[in-house]
Amino acid sequence: xxxxKNKEETKKTDKxxxxxxxxxxxxxxxxxxxYSREYKILKKLLEIYPQQIFSNIDIKVPSLAFYIKExxxxxxxxxxxxxxxxxxxxxxxxxxxxxxxxKDKKVERPLTIKDFLNKYK
Numbered sequence: 509x510x511x512x513k514n515k516e517e518t519k520k521t522d523k524x525x526x527x528x529x530x531x532x533x534x535x536x537x538x539x540x541x542x543y544s545r546e547y548k549i550l551k552k553l554l555e556i557y558p559q560q561i562f563s564n565i566d567i568k569v570p571s572l573a574f575y576i577k578e579x580x581x582x583x584x585x586x587x588x589x590x591x592x593x594x595x596x597x598x599x600x601x602x603x604x605x606x607x608x609x610x611k612d613k614k615v616e617r618p619l620t621i622k623d624f625l626n627k628y629k
Contacts, residue, residue, distance in 0.1 A: 529554075532562050538570050546572050553584075561587045 533546045549572040550562075564587050574580040618624040 525554075528559060533572070536562070536565060536568060537572060538568050549573055549576065552576075557584055557588060558591075560591055564591065 529547055529550050530543070532550060533541060533543065537546055553562075553572065553575055561584055565583075567583075569575075569580075575584055618627055
């Protein structure tokens with residue numbers, strides 16, 4: 509029973525992966541396409557990079573082999589860094605003193621737009 513369930517689950521994941529790969533190839537590669545070659549290249553790239561990266565690429569290339577070269581890897585790394593970038597949560601606490609520094613300044617605000625425009629002629 510467990511083996512049958514595992515086979516069914518792997519078939520489902522394989523179908524989803526296949527659909528993602530074919531859609532990605534169609535979206536990223538300029539025609540004409542040799543699907544077997546592009547499929548193999550994209551599978552290798554998916555072992556290295558997460559699927560999110562390929563969803564965020566908007567550049568069409570002649571072949572996905574571009575992303576195997578150094579220039580293409582740099583491009584994928586930049587996208588990966590943008591996706592995974594998280595700001596540090598730690599911030600310095602600002603301590604306010606009880607003593608006041610300087611004098612208060614009274615600012616007159618115009619009541620209407622006409623007053624505002626006349627003020628800055």
